[in-house]
Amino acid sequence: MTDRPGLSKGEMEVARVLWSLGRASVRQVHEAFPPDREIDFATVQTYLRRLETKGYVTGEIQGRTRVYTPCVQPQSVIRESIHDFVDRLFGGETLPLVRQLIEEGDVSTDELAELRRLITRLEKQRKPEGQ
Amino acid sequence: MTDRPGLSKGEMEVARVLWSLGRASVRQVHEAFPPDREIDFATVQTYLRRLETKGYVTGEIQGRTRVYTPCVQPQSVIRESIHDFVDRLFGGETLPLVRQLIEEGDVSTDELAELRRLITRLEKQRKPEGQ
DNA sequence: ACCTTACACGTACAGTTGTACTTGGTCAAG
DNA sequence: CTTGACCAAGTACAACTGTACGTGTAAGGT
Numbered sequence: 001m002t003d004r005p006g007l008s009k010g011e012m013e014v015a016r017v018l019w020s021l022g023r024a025s026v027r028q029v030h031e032a033f034p035p036d037r038e039i040d041f042a043t044v045q046t047y048l049r050r051l052e053t054k055g056y057v058t059g060e061i062q063g064r065t066r067v068y069t070p071c072v073q074p075q076s077v078i079r080e081s082i083h084d085f086v087d088r089l090f091g092g093e094t095l096p097l098v099r100q101l102i103e104e105g106d107v108s109t110d111e112l113a114e115l116r117r118l119i120t121r122l123e124k125q126r127k128p129e130g131q
Numbered sequence: 132m133t134d135r136p137g138l139s140k141g142e143m144e145v146a147r148v149l150w151s152l153g154r155a156s157v158r159q160v161h162e163a164f165p166p167d168r169e170i171d172f173a174t175v176q177t178y179l180r181r182l183e184t185k186g187y188v189t190g191e192i193q194g195r196t197r198v199y200t201p202c203v204q205p206q207s208v209i210r211e212s213i214h215d216f217v218d219r220l221f222g223g224e225t226l227p228l229v230r231q232l233i234e235e236g237d238v239s240t241d242e243l244a245e246l247r248r249l250i251t252r253l254e255k256q257r258k259p260e261g262q
Numbered sequence: 263a264c265c266t267t268a269c270a271c272g273t274a275c276a277g278t279t280g281t282a283c284t285t286g287g288t289c290a291a292g
Numbered sequence: 293c294t295t296g297a298c299c300a301a302g303t304a305c306a307a308c309t310g311t312a313c314g315t316g317t318a319a320g321g322t
Contacts, residue, residue, distance in 0.1 A: 005278095008278075008279055008280085009219060009279080009280085010279070010280060010281090011279085012219050012220065013219065016220075016222070025299095026299080026300090027298085027299085039281085040281070040282060040283095041282095041299090042281080042282055042283075042284095043280075043281050043282060045299090045300080045301085046280085046281075046282080047280090049300095049301080050279090061300085064287095064288065064289075064298085064299065064300085065298090065299065065300085066299085066300065066301095078220055078231065079231070079235065081216075081220060082220075082228070082231060082232065082235075085212075085216055086237075088140060088143050088144065089143065089147075089209055089212055089213075091147070094232055094233075094237040094238055094242075095238060095242045095245070095246075097213070097232065098229055098232050098233060098238065098246065099246075099249065100209065100210070100213060101213065101225055101228065101229050101232075102225075102229060102246075102249065102250070102253065103249070103253070104210065104213075106217075106225040107225055107226060107229065109254065109257055109258075111225075111226045112250050112253060112254055113254075114226070115226075115229065115230075115233075115246075115250060116247065116250050116251075118230065118233065118234070119233070119243050119246060119247050119250075120247075122233065122234070122243060123240065123243055123244075126240055127240075136308090139308075139309055139310085140309080140310085141309070141310060141311090142309090156269090157269080157270090158268085158269085170311085171311070171312060171313095172268095172269090172312095173311080173312055173313075174310075174311050174312060176269090176270080176271085177310085177311075177312080178310090180270095180271085181308095181309090192270085195268085195269065195270085195317095195318065195319075196268085196269065196270085197269085197270065197271095
């Protein structure tokens with residue numbers, strides 16, 4: 001598929017922040033980290049540099065500071081990561097994961113209802129004869 | 132929680148095979164790999180050794196060969212991995228992952244139906260007054 | 263008794279990851 | 293001009309990973 005090298009744990013962490021900011025300097029990314037997540041400015045800097053060499057973001061000097069912009073949709077990365085994860089843990093089968101997720105009590109009752117609606121919608125969409 | 136170091140990609144791969152076998156020698160694990168997955172005997176051996184030092188399996192010499200047995204439930208490992216994954220990609224929120232999984236078309240129509248039943252069951256279970 | 267096969271165990275080694283220090287330069291305040 | 297804050301970019305480095313080779317040894321076939 002896409003030939004980018006995958007993201008490591010830490011890189012993903014930084015990438016997520018950058019996605020949420022859309023476009024930011026190292027400092028902005030650093031400051032956007034949750035306060036309980038202690039991480040050095042230089043570490044963030046390193047991650048951004050690595051993200052750039054891996055082709056996930058682009059950086060351009062803006063005055064005196066380098067400003068980074070994501071150049072890969074989070075959607076793609078997330079999709080790829082999920083795929084990889086499902087492969088590794090469930091041999092590629094999606095259902096067991098979904099089952100585990102909703103059985104393990106991590107999904108609230110409200111969310112269950114929402115899921116049901118989603119399923120209904122999907123079913124309708126797949127079998128358009130219903131009329 | 133549990134203080135085992137996490138499993139790497141490759142370790143997970145081997146662990147999954149061992150779980151499926153229940154108890155096996157290096158060779159048996161090696162042979163249980165899908166044929167298209169080329170991996171050296173010695174590599175499997177290394178992984179099993181690492182799994183042992185990480186505390187996921189125990190090995191004992193049985194005659195001339197070392198036989199490994201899982202000593203951690205796959206359930207636990209899977210649960211922990213999922214937790215970690217959800218944290219990393221979705222900041223701890225389960226629903227977005229579930230949504231992505233079933234929207235992305237990775238779930239067949241039959242499976243959708245099964246999911247619906249599962250949801251119904253869970254809902255019933257959570258609100259026992261119904262009736 | 264000798265060769266072959268199979269394995270345990272130690273060792274290797276480059277690539278990745280997490281984490282950060284260091285050096286050298288720029289801007290702004292005194 | 294001098295000092296301090298701030299930053300880019302290079303370098304560091306141990307731990308972890310993926311992958312496997314080498315050595316020694318025991319067991320079975322001939």
